[in-house]
Amino acid sequence: MRKLLRLCPTFGLLLGFCPALAVTTALVNALGMGLAFTFVLTFSNFFVALLRRLIPEEIRIPLFIIIVVTFVTVVDMLMAGFAPELYKALGIFIPLIVVNCIILGRAEAFAYKNTVWAALKDGLSNGIWFTFGLAVLAAIRELLGAGSLFGYGLLSPHYVPLLLAVLPPGGFLLIGFILAAINEPQA
């Protein structure tokens, strides 16, 4: 479990805290966010790697962002059309994928220097592990804070929800606990 969690860029590299905190109040939101993120990351990685010989080094970051924006817009519109409820729940955090540091980080550190096939694989795996990390966070928070998973009540109706778990400080605390558990043997 420890090793699995460390594969997630949020816990392994301490990147992408913003969506990790904001959308993990419910498992559905986390999975939706994870899928959208994986989609964007895979395709942006693919295209960055494809165009890497055409992209001048001086202006690579703006160009990366343009590529990312394209796919974010695609996701944004798809989600608004097919999953309006999820779209409403995720709100600003879908457009914010544009400036997500994991996506830019992979583009800059990996896709820009590697082949198309490798970049595609890298994007996909990073996206999946990010989704996994979000799902773990969201599952714990939803279970504690609402007593449910995917909106279905799992605990007894007498359970008094721990509201803090779904509040921002609860998210921070949980990430802290998970990081502590992951890093403990290194101490």
Added chain:
Amino acid sequence: MKILAVSPHLHSGTTTRVLMRDVLIALTPVLLAALYFFRWRALALVLVCVISAVLTELLAARIFKKENKVQDLSAVVTGLLLAFCLPPALPLWMAALGSFFAIFVAKELFGGIGCNIFNPALSGRAFLLASYASFMTTWSRPLDAVTAATPLALAKAGSAVDALTSAAAQAAGQTAVYRDLFWGAVAGSLGETSAAAILLGAAYLFCRRVIDWREPFSYLATVALIMFLAGQAVLFHLLAGGLLLGAFFMSNDYTTTPMSTRGKLIFGIGCGILTSVIRLRGGYPEGVCYAILIMNMFVPLIDRLDLKRQ
């Protein structure tokens, strides 16, 4: 056995354990007042908080593989203080959870005694307030345990200040209100209602030179001044709510407050301003807990200020 050690070869005898024991002695009047006004609920809450605090400390020592420091009594003090800022009707398991949070998260995760940034008892309270807001704001009247609002909540709603200032409540009613506030026959957290008991305990700590006067007095003076300028009933604001308990037992906690004279004054004044602002303009009727926690965050900064000066 012969001992070779660096000078000095004498010690004042005032160890951490002795200091904590003094704080416990000072909290005894408050405890007695709580037991009198809230009866067995007070006893149960205090026991649950203290026991779970001590157990958490033992557990933390186990998990982090370090020597357990239970014998320094600091966990007992934290548990007791946490119990004192909980409403009497709070379910016991919540109190235990708050105690766990106070010791494990706010204290031990930061490195144990002396290393915590936030006041553990207040962190525990803030945790409970954020998690179980409705339970944490359901107050009961002393003695008969009927659900009632605290004086500050009434004041926030406008009725108590009216009661204090309106012609209907004239001099007689006003003294009765103040008498109740002073002795503690009002709704509120276990340990905050009786000003008399708190002052008695604080006086003991002053006599034993355990606490410094600077934080509590600059804190109280700032609140008094702002309330006076805002046209509020100054004495009412000093006596009501957790101000006295916070000022004398939490705003001068050694670990989470500045070390220098000037820093202590800055800390007290900051707490006073924040408390007043929350009470007058904030969403909560009471602001002592958050005021102190927020000022706790400034402590490293305030301490640096004095290092620079050296």
Added chain:
Amino acid sequence: MHGDYKELTRDRAITNAPVPEYLYVPLSQHIGAPAVPLVARGDRVKRGQLIGSADAFVTANVHSPVSGEVVEQVRIINPQGRTVDALKIKNDFQDELDPALKTYGVPDELSTDMLREIIREMGLVGMGGAAFPTHVKVSPPKDKKVDTLILNAAECEPYLNADYRLLLEHPNEIVLGLRLMARATRAVWVVVGLEDNKKSVMAGLQAAGIEEFARIAVMPAVYPAGAEKVLVKKAVGRQVPKKGLPLDVGVVVVNVGTVYQLARSIQTGLPLLERVVTVSGEFANPGNYLTRLGTLYQDVARLPDNYDQKDYRIVSGGPMMGFAVSRLDIPVTKGTSGLLLLRSQIFKESNCIRCARCVDACPLELLPYQDRGLDECMECGLCAFVCPARKYLVQQVRQQKAAKKLQAK
């Protein structure tokens, strides 16, 4: 500080300690260059004979405290735990005086230069503990002007009464010595810094005429009132600069024992051969003893029965700044003010709880919990005394000072 334990020996008059058969006189009992031995194995020595001297400015002469025979030059442990050279002398119990000793006539006719020379010849040092050669102290460099002499009669260390007994029993010598010392330093003002728990010595000093030339400044008995910087501030209101000496503000501070010895030396012609040592704590023979230098601790202080059933420490000097010693075959030196047997435990440090007691206690307003400005620390020990976490603060300071010294090399 509540309880200074002085009552254990306060009312015990100074008595002569028995002179042992063998004395171990260290050649370095002072700060500065160690003395070079002038006698060798088998030589006969007389009482007061110069047996060690060095060709340096900062050093002090060493004299034979008894008459007898030099057995050999040995290595011996001093109270600070260092191994030093010492002369082992076999006492013949004749106390034959060295014929080379001079007499000095009327004390009040001695000039400043002569006094400085006498102080140097007699091997006088600061007898409060640091043992800084007195002739260096009274001969300031040309660019420093001395206008004030302070007699350090604070004796703020708990347990110790050596200075107090001298003040009480020998006020005449002290007044004479102080007057001579003032002339030696060319000081205009003379101040006696006295803790308010020793007011009983004032009558004697006044009868001896101290008020003709000196002012008595009574200070509250708060440790460390006798630390030079604190004393200068309290007695004459001058602030010794950081990392500076009292000399920088025109002040020289002298010790009671030193002043007494100066008067005695001029009266009798004998150099510094003996000093008053307070034996206190749980030793079987508490008291104030006039002890020959070079006498081993075990010859002065008697251990009580069963003393080792509980934890104990033997302290050379005062309890706040003295040294815990590992053995009793250590010689009394010019700086040995006390010998204590204290009950003690080993304490484990716990976490600092940031109570700021050390900050409030520090007489120099340092921040003992931080390594800030600790070069100035005089290791008075108050911070560790008040620390609820029982941190070994003085030890930390010493380690840091030592580390800095190593780095500088």
